[in-house]
């Protein structure tokens with residue numbers, strides 16, 4: 001991929017959900033280009049379709065019409081298991097509520113995505129420790145999620161998202177459940193991942209302070225882009 | 228490896244729920260094993276019957292005797308190799324309310340009985356002693372163990388069918404040829420019974436409870452049965468001759484209603500195991516919907532999700548099965564102790580164990596079927612939106 005080429009291209013995408021036989025249009029003819037190395041914030045009122053758009057980019061949902069191309073791959077053309085493999089290889093996910101597995105330690109949670117790779121035990125261990133050190137939790141590797149603060153849990157989740165060195169990072173309101181201080185730390189971390197590690201990031205947020213860290217903000221309203 | 232670790236960690240997430248489910252499965256497996264053991268014990272009498280033995284009894288009922296004079300006549304019938312005879316003695320030994328004291332006491336002809344029943348093995352010296360003494364008796368090894376009978380012991384019995392006080396001296400202890408041989412009986416001289424009848428209740432001498440015939444060739448049996456029964460057709464004591472297997476089945480079938488219902492209940496138990504297990508697995512899988520969605524998001528496949536759910540189901544089912552089978556043995560031993568003469572042979576058969584394992588494995592798979600299908604079909608976006 002050429003530097004500063006297009007990393008993510010959303011091309012005339014529409015999406016609607018059915019509820020009780022009624023079609024609810026969620027995204028109407030959305031087109032976006034996200035250059036490589038971009039840090040994009042998606043903003044907009046609740047129900048405007050931000051999460052839906054993010055899910056389409058991340059390949060965990062499919063558009064009704066239009067296409068999504070990431071890093072040169074037209075992901076609509078992939079079958080279910082190909083898509084799963086593609087996600088494992090190319091996408092790092094960060095959720096609002098962290099979504100760590102409560103029965104696994106920080107180490108084991110971060111190790112999860114690596115289990116699908118052919119890495120040796122030793123390599124996995126090194127990767128996991130590097131990722132946890134990067135998010136500043138090198139001393140908490142044997143803690144369970146419930147023994148961590150919300151901010152720490154989110155940092156474990158970020159470590160899990162980056163441990164496979166994915167092509168893009170998607171984050172859905174990563175600071176939505178955190179206090180100001182923790183939110184600031186998470187934003188600094190994402191900023192660092194973007195600047196130092198050149199990760200392309202798409203982040204949904206309600207928080208204008210969070211959006212400030214991004215290079216660019218786009219606004220969705222009732223399924224349409226307003227800026 | 229990871230799947231196994233996660234299965235175990237998931238299983239102990241709700242310790243109490245998992246524990247109760249395992250206990251439920253264990254109790255059900257134990258009941259299943261125990262009931263199957265009763266069913267097999269009940270029919271083992273039929274299974275252990277010999278291929279070449281036949282029984283001739285009074286046509287109307289087993290409780291009416293036949294004249295001793297039939298012996299020679301039956302011996303004459305072509306195809307018959309040997310004939311022996313016996314009487315059911317009954318009587319009361321010690322406290323009749325205790326099942327333990329209810330063992331079979333049978334008057335037999337020592338000259339022929341053990342050659343038609345070669346599965347009863349008596350040491351030669353003991354057998355010689357037994358033959359010498361009028362009121363000697365032989366007891367089965369299991370019976371002797373149960374009551375602590377030793378050679379030379381006196382067994383007093385209060386007669387009912389044959390009134391009076393009877394005393395028998397233990398002169399031998401027989402052993403069964405294999406596991407299925409009944410070692411709970413007591414045998415004594417028919418001659419002794421007959422003598423006392425002759426003196427004490429004239430008119431009741433010279434009577435035989437039933438005859439045991441051996442035939443040279445099992446294919447001859449229908450012909451021999453017909454020949455014997457035709458011989459006595461119009462006499463006062465008409466006979467009914469059948470193979471030993473048929474004869475024993477006629478006893479077993481008296482209780483076949485009970486056996487059938489036990490059999491039905493044992494199948495109902497399979498359903499109970501399934502319900503107990505399915506309830507837990509469905510609940511657990513529902514709670515973890517969001518986690519399965521996260522795993523799928525990270526690229527884990529249907530295979531992994533199925534492994535997680537089925538693994539937990541199998542883990543609980545097999546743990547319960549092992550504990551349940553572990554309990555079946557002491558339960559069977561306890562039952563055999565409490566009712567030693569209820570069933571001549573009471574063992575947990577290998578086939579019962581295999582059956583219980585199959586049942587548990589089947590329940591493990593079946594319980595996971597619905598929740599696993601549901602989890603695999605679930606769309607990631609819906610799973611992520613579910614609240615936990």
Ligand SMILES: Nc1ncnc2c1ncn2[C@@H]1O[C@H](COP(=O)(O)OP(=O)(O)OP(=O)(O)O)[C@@H](O)[C@H]1O
Nearest residue numbers: 017018026045046047048049050051052053608609
């Ligand atoms: N899986 C789904 N099934 C049915 N309806 C859905 C589904 N996902 C989203 N919707 C509907 O689509 C619309 C947009 O949802 P979406 O989650 O994308 O909004 P959002 O902008 O992320 O909102 P919020 O800021 O509250 O997270 C909403 O009306 C929602 O109810």
Ligand SMILES: [Mg+2]
Nearest residue numbers: 050051052172
């Ligand atoms: Mg949202």
